[in-house]
Structure formats: structure tokens, C-alpha cells
Amino acid sequence: MRQRVEKKLNQHLMLPIKLFMGREKSGGIVLILSVTLAMILANSNIAESYFHFFEQQVGFIVNGEPYLNYSLHHWINDGLMAMFFFVVGLELKREFIGGELADIRNTILPIGAAIGGMIIPALIFLSLNIGTAQTMGWGIPMATDIAFALGVVYLLGDKVPVSAKVFLTTLAIVDDLGAVLVIAFFYTSELSIASLLFGLGFLAVMFIGNRLGIKSPFFYAALGIGGVWVTFLLSGIHATIAAVLAAFMIPADAKINESVYLKRMKKLTRRFEHEVANEVRTLEEGQVDVLTHIQHDTTIAIPLLQQLEHKMSPIVTFLIMPIFAIANAGISFTDLSLSDIFSTHVALGVTLGLLLGKPIGIIGATFLMVKMRWATLPSAITRRTLLGLGMLASIGFTMSMFISTLAFTNELLMTQAKLGIFLASILGGIGGYVLLNKKK
Structure with a gap:
């Protein structure tokens, strides 16, 4: 232990x-x-x-x-x-x-x-x-x-x-x-209160998105760059x-915790083992499908x-x-x-x-x-x-x-x-x- x-x-x-x-x-x-x-x-x-x-x-x-x-x-x-x-x-x-x-x-x-x-x-x-x-x-x-x-x-x-x-x-x-x-x-430097408030508003939206479970990098990039960064630049901060x-x-x-990830990997590994392999360098469609799922689950883990x-x-x-x-x-x-x-x-x-x-x-x-x-x-x-x-x-x-x-x-x-x-x-x-x- x-x-x-x-x-x-x-x-x-x-x-x-x-x-x-x-x-x-x-x-x-x-x-x-x-x-x-x-x-x-x-x-x-x-x-x-x-x-x-x-x-x-x-x-x-x-x-x-x-x-x-x-x-x-x-x-x-x-x-x-x-x-x-x-x-x-x-x-x-x-x-x-x-x-x-x-x-x-x-x-x-x-x-x-x-x-x-x-x-x-x-x-x-x-x-x-x-x-x-x-x-x-x-x-x-x-x-x-x-x-x-x-x-x-x-x-x-x-x-x-x-x-x-x-x-x-x-x-x-x-x-x-x-x-x-x-x-x-x-x-x-000198503060623009209006720009600062807009910037804080964008930060609040990012925070709410985090609490709601949003994991999209595009969501945070759009708000972070187009919202927070630009408004802070204009605010003087x-x-x-x-x-x-x-x-x-x-x-x-x-998106998924460690225990869920391990269960999925065991299941996918077993699926991969049971897929019939071919005799050439390329993989069978079933093998590719399993590996694609493994790749996706590994990323979201x-x-x-x-x-x-x-x-x-x-x-x-x-x-x-x-x-x-x-x-x-x-x-x-x-x-x-x-x-x-x-x-x-x-x-x-x-x-x-x-x-x-x-x-x-x-x-x-x-x-x-x-x-x-x-x-x-x-x-x-x-x-x-x-x-x-x-x-x-x-x-x-x-x-x-x-x-x-x-x-x-x-x-x-x-x-x-x-x-x-x-x-x-x-x-x-x-x-x-x-x-x-x-x-x-």
C-alpha cells in the first residue's frame, strides 16, 4: 500500500x-x-x-x-x-x-x-x-x-x-x-474602469464555465484572448x-477520473486483443477504432x-x-x-x-x-x-x-x-x- x-x-x-x-x-x-x-x-x-x-x-x-x-x-x-x-x-x-x-x-x-x-x-x-x-x-x-x-x-x-x-x-x-x-x-498606469469591469466580466464567465464543467480550450481561448487580454490592455493594467x-x-x-480511465483502458485493451490482426503493416478497421478510442480517452483523462x-x-x-x-x-x-x-x-x-x-x-x-x-x-x-x-x-x-x-x-x-x-x-x-x- x-x-x-x-x-x-x-x-x-x-x-x-x-x-x-x-x-x-x-x-x-x-x-x-x-x-x-x-x-x-x-x-x-x-x-x-x-x-x-x-x-x-x-x-x-x-x-x-x-x-x-x-x-x-x-x-x-x-x-x-x-x-x-x-x-x-x-x-x-x-x-x-x-x-x-x-x-x-x-x-x-x-x-x-x-x-x-x-x-x-x-x-x-x-x-x-x-x-x-x-x-x-x-x-x-x-x-x-x-x-x-x-x-x-x-x-x-x-x-x-x-x-x-x-x-x-x-x-x-x-x-x-x-x-x-x-x-x-x-x-x-492610469485605469479605465469601464474596460477593467468588462475584463472582470469576461473572467467571471470563464469561472462560471469552469464550474459548469466546460473543458473546451476554444471556449477559454476566445474569452481569455478576445475578452480578458484585450480589455485589460485597454484598461491600463x-x-x-x-x-x-x-x-x-x-x-x-x-473529463474522466483515473478509475474510470483505467476501466475503459482495460475494456479497450481486451477488445484490441480479440480483434483479428491481418498479415500486412496496416491495422484492421476494428483495431484502428479501438486505438482511436484509447487516444480520445487518454486525452480527456x-x-x-x-x-x-x-x-x-x-x-x-x-x-x-x-x-x-x-x-x-x-x-x-x-x-x-x-x-x-x-x-x-x-x-x-x-x-x-x-x-x-x-x-x-x-x-x-x-x-x-x-x-x-x-x-x-x-x-x-x-x-x-x-x-x-x-x-x-x-x-x-x-x-x-x-x-x-x-x-x-x-x-x-x-x-x-x-x-x-x-x-x-x-x-x-x-x-x-x-x-x-x-x-x-
């Missing part, structure tokens, strides 16, 4: 996490290549064309008037990145239902560590930029790039204990949730928040939430994120001087916020919770391991860069923020790798 329970837990809890982590390893490599390409293009003889390309206006013409007319850069950050945040929302919902965040008692330590790792970086940035317009960038060093952080961990293989991998995974998930909340509450909220409305239960996550994750990892990196990571050093870089404390605040604030916040919160006996630290996580995980959490890249595009409109400030993100991410990645790269 115990073995069956453990096997079931491994299949439904640990296996999805392992598969997710495996994707992040290769996804991190693709991101590095994309960033490198962006830097090369930004400092080549076609740099002007590179920057101009993403400033092209793209929109619709309705009755001779432009509608939803934005730059290509804006469409990437508000449109394509909505797919990234939709997958983040799916992952968060799955984790809350049956994953790392399902039982608060088991996750209180990494949740507390994540909160500490968000507060301290923000305070460091604010302390260096207080009293200036640059304080809007306080959210930039709060974020951890889950793709890069987990990519480094999995490059190290079994040198990193499983408990440390789970700790970092949970921390990164909570960090993502924190970043989403920061964007929603602190990086939202960042459209990526619409993607997260829409993801929470996706059904997490399947998987919750729509997990179907979408499984199908969309590779698209986000290997297409959306590289496009985002190429569009946003290019920094031209041609006319950039040291005096420009340090004309404000943005670069310094981001660098120190990530590189020092993340480890200090994570380690400090962890030791405080252990000292107060609110949680226990797994025996396999030593102080060196914890410091290494804290350093990896300072890899802010994707989410930090995204927040920088919301915090600043000034090109120089955005460049300073990007430099700070790059420097902290590189040093944090190297530092974390060295600290964790030890024999078991």
Missing part, C-alpha cells in the same frame, strides 16, 4: 517538477544564445536597423482609424509575454492544487526565504536611489529568473541534493508570484496580469490545465523567451561612457540589490525562521548550499528586465538597469555554480 502511494506521489507530484526542471536547463542555454545575439546586433554596423525594427508601429485599421496601434517592442512585451505569464499562471495553479505550494507546512521555509529575498533587494535599491525619480525601479532586483537558476542547478546534476532543488524550485515559484503582484499593484488571471480560470480536473501547460511550455521556452531577449537585451556600448553608466545609482542599486540583497534576504529569513522554530532546514542543505542557492537567486534576468521596461521610459535609465541585471546575473550564476559544485 505504501509503495503504491509513493509511486502515485512520484508520478503526480515529483515527475512534473522533474520534467519542468529538465526543460529549464535547455531553455537557459537558448536564452544565453539569444542575449548574446542581441548584444552582437546592438553593437554591429546594423545596430540602427536592429533598434528601428522593434520600434515599427503595428496595429489595426477600423473605419479608417488606427486601433491597438503599438510598436513591435510593445506587442512583444504585452502580447507575446502574455503567453509566458499564462504558463506561469498555469504552473502556479498546479502548484497550489497538488504541488509544492499545496501544503503550507511543507513550504513555509522556502516561502519565507522568497519573501526575504524580495524585500531586502528592494530596500537596498531604495536606499541608494531615495529622493530621486529612479525609485520607480525598486521592483527590478526583486525577481529571480527560474530558467537560468534551475538551469545552473541541473548542470551540476547530483552534486546538488534533491531537497535543495525542491527548495529553490518552490522559492522561484513564490518569487514569480511576488513579481506578478508587484507588476499588478505598483506598475500599472498590464496585459500580462490578465494572462495570469485567465490561467487561474482554466479547469484543473479532467488529462486536465485541460496540464494539457495547455505541456503544449505551451516548449513554445514559451524556445520561442517566446528568445524573442523577448533579442528585443530587450541589446545594449549599445558605442556611445556609452562610464560617466553615463554611473550618472545615477540605478545600475549600482540593481547590481547590489540582486547580488547582495538576494542571498542576504534568503539566508536571513531562513535562519530567522529556523531560530524561531517556525520551520526546519533539511539536513542536506548546509550553509554553503544555502549561500549557493542564494547566489543563484540573484540571477534576475528575464523578470527583472521585464520590470525595468515598466519602471523606466528613459533609454539611459533602462540601459543602466540592464547593465546591473547582466552584471549581477553573471556574477551570481558563477558564484552559485562554484559554491554548489562540490562532491557529494
Whole structure:
């Protein structure tokens, strides 16, 4: 009985996490290549064309008037990145239902560590930029790039204990949730109440559809994209928040449960065995009919939430994120001087916020919770391991860069923020790798 329970837990809890982590390893490599390409293009003889390309206006013409007319850069950050945040929302919902965040008692330590790792970086940035317009960038060093952080961990293989991998995974998930909340509450422009109410209305319809048992992906796609996303875009709330909220409305239960599925499979398998096979490569019509039923039942036995996550994750990892990196990571050093870089404390605040604030916040919160006996630290996580995980959490890249595009409109400030993100991410990645790269 115990073995069956453990096997079931491994299949439904640990296996999805392992598969997710495996994707992040290769996804991190693709991101590095994309960033490198962006830097090369930004400092080549076609740099002007590179920057101009993403400033092209793209929109619709309705009755001779432009509608939803934005730059290509804006469409990437508000449109394509909505797919990234939709997958983040799916992952968060799955984790809350049956994953790392399902039982608060088991996750209180990494949740507390994540909160500490968000507060301290923000305070460091604010302390260096207080009293200036640059304080809007306080959210930039709060974020951890889950793709890069987990990519480094999995490059190290079994040198990193499983408990440390789970700790970092949970921390990164909570960090993502924190970043989403920061964007929603602190990086939202002027609100259009009417558009927002329409958006909430579409969300309500999605919720009702979920409760009524509607499992059609087309139903949720039509309401999510044509309804929620468009109205949130027009409301002033960042459209990526619409993607997260829409993801929470996706059904997490399947059309048929496991016991029904197993009964059907046994019945169909017996039917297949009794079908008379022919002597050629093709199947008999009866065999094809049975296999078609097996294929259909297997599909509806998987919750729509997990179907979408499984199908969309590779698209986000290997297409959306590289496009985002190429569009946003290019920094031209041609006319950039040291005096420009340090004309404000943005670069310094981001660098120190990530590189020092993340480890200090994570380690400090962890030791405080252990000292107060609110949680226990797994025996396999030593102080060196914890410091290494804290350093990896300072890899802010994707989410930090995204927040920088919301915090600043000034090109120089955005460049300073990007430099700070790059420097902290590189040093944090190297530092974390060295600290964790030890024999078991």
C-alpha cells in the first residue's frame, strides 16, 4: 500500500517538477544564445536597423482609424509575454492544487526565504536611489529568473541534493508570484474602469464555465484572448496580469477520473486483443477504432490545465523567451561612457540589490525562521548550499528586465538597469555554480 502511494506521489507530484526542471536547463542555454545575439546586433554596423525594427508601429485599421496601434517592442512585451505569464499562471495553479505550494507546512521555509529575498533587494535599491525619480525601479532586483537558476542547478546534476532543488524550485515559484503582484499593484498606469469591469466580466464567465464543467480550450481561448487580454490592455493594467488571471480560470480536473480511465483502458485493451490482426503493416478497421478510442480517452483523462501547460511550455521556452531577449537585451556600448553608466545609482542599486540583497534576504529569513522554530532546514542543505542557492537567486534576468521596461521610459535609465541585471546575473550564476559544485 505504501509503495503504491509513493509511486502515485512520484508520478503526480515529483515527475512534473522533474520534467519542468529538465526543460529549464535547455531553455537557459537558448536564452544565453539569444542575449548574446542581441548584444552582437546592438553593437554591429546594423545596430540602427536592429533598434528601428522593434520600434515599427503595428496595429489595426477600423473605419479608417488606427486601433491597438503599438510598436513591435510593445506587442512583444504585452502580447507575446502574455503567453509566458499564462504558463506561469498555469504552473502556479498546479502548484497550489497538488504541488509544492499545496501544503503550507511543507513550504513555509522556502516561502519565507522568497519573501526575504524580495524585500531586502528592494530596500537596498531604495536606499541608494531615495529622493530621486529612479525609485520607480525598486521592483527590478526583486525577481529571480527560474530558467537560468534551475538551469545552473541541473548542470551540476547530483552534486546538488534533491531537497535543495525542491527548495529553490518552490522559492522561484513564490518569487514569480511576488513579481506578478508587484507588476499588478505598483506598475500599472492610469485605469479605465469601464474596460477593467468588462475584463472582470469576461473572467467571471470563464469561472462560471469552469464550474459548469466546460473543458473546451476554444471556449477559454476566445474569452481569455478576445475578452480578458484585450480589455485589460485597454484598461491600463498590464496585459500580462490578465494572462495570469485567465490561467487561474482554466479547469484543473479532467473529463474522466483515473478509475474510470483505467476501466475503459482495460475494456479497450481486451477488445484490441480479440480483434483479428491481418498479415500486412496496416491495422484492421476494428483495431484502428479501438486505438482511436484509447487516444480520445487518454486525452480527456488529462486536465485541460496540464494539457495547455505541456503544449505551451516548449513554445514559451524556445520561442517566446528568445524573442523577448533579442528585443530587450541589446545594449549599445558605442556611445556609452562610464560617466553615463554611473550618472545615477540605478545600475549600482540593481547590481547590489540582486547580488547582495538576494542571498542576504534568503539566508536571513531562513535562519530567522529556523531560530524561531517556525520551520526546519533539511539536513542536506548546509550553509554553503544555502549561500549557493542564494547566489543563484540573484540571477534576475528575464523578470527583472521585464520590470525595468515598466519602471523606466528613459533609454539611459533602462540601459543602466540592464547593465546591473547582466552584471549581477553573471556574477551570481558563477558564484552559485562554484559554491554548489562540490562532491557529494
